[in-house]
Amino acid sequence: MSKNLEPGMTFPDFTLPDENGLKHRLSTLQGDDVLVVHLSRGEHCPRERMHHRELLRFHEWCSVAFTELVTIMPNVQHDVFKLKIATGARWTFLSDEDLEVRDHFDIDEYTDVHHDYAVVPHTVILSPGLVIEKVYVGYWFWGRPSPEQLWADLGEIHARIKPDFDPTLAEPRAEWEAERVGAGV
Numbered sequence: 001m002s003k004n005l006e007p008g009m010t011f012p013d014f015t016l017p018d019e020n021g022l023k024h025r026l027s028t029l030q031g032d033d034v035l036v037v038h039l040s041r042g043e044h045c046p047r048e049r050m051h052h053r054e055l056l057r058f059h060e061w062c063s064v065a066f067t068e069l070v071t072i073m074p075n076v077q078h079d080v081f082k083l084k085i086a087t088g089a090r091w092t093f094l095s096d097e098d099l100e101v102r103d104h105f106d107i108d109e110y111t112d113v114h115h116d117y118a119v120v121p122h123t124v125i126l127s128p129g130l131v132i133e134k135v136y137v138g139y140w141f142w143g144r145p146s147p148e149q150l151w152a153d154l155g156e157i158h159a160r161i162k163p164d165f166d167p168t169l170a171e172p173r174a175e176w177e178a179e180r181v182g183a184g185v
Helices: 026-030 046-062 077-087 100-105 147-161 170-182
Strands: 015-017 023-025 034-039 067-073 092-095 122-127 131-137
Touching (some): 034 046, 046 067, 046 147
Antiparallel strands (some): 122 131
16 A cells, blocks of 8 residues: 555655756645646556546646646656657656655555566645645556546635635635735726
8 A cells, every 4th residue: 555645645845857857846846736746657558658648638728727737757767758758748757766756655566577666656636735635546547537537626626725716706806806905906
């Protein structure tokens, strides 16, 4: 069973390199947005390529929905680049060549005797502050979330964390009007 991957826990603020060697801190990538992190099995897996092709459509939605997407792979930078370009992805891919993430969460895919770096795939939704909201275990392909499942999850999360999610309610409107008065508008 994975450890440290329970809703309400804080996801570690890992700093990992992308396919070009540029280091990224997860909290910086997240900013004030919700962050979806896919902990990938590895470049060798055809299910990863299929899942990432599905995430292409999801990523288009993220750009207008205050949501960030990151893939973390247990591979060297060259293999990270191979999966990224093979699927046409444009979001941030990070290399966990030293398996720091895999070891922290205890998600070693022990059933894969051919790839000693493989991890059990997980998709983790994080609210601001890297707080774990939901975890999908994708050992079996159908355990991975579809874009529509992510849409539903993110709708629920944003409704809870964004006070103006429904701007027709009295409280968000009053806050907006108070901000305008405070700004002298």
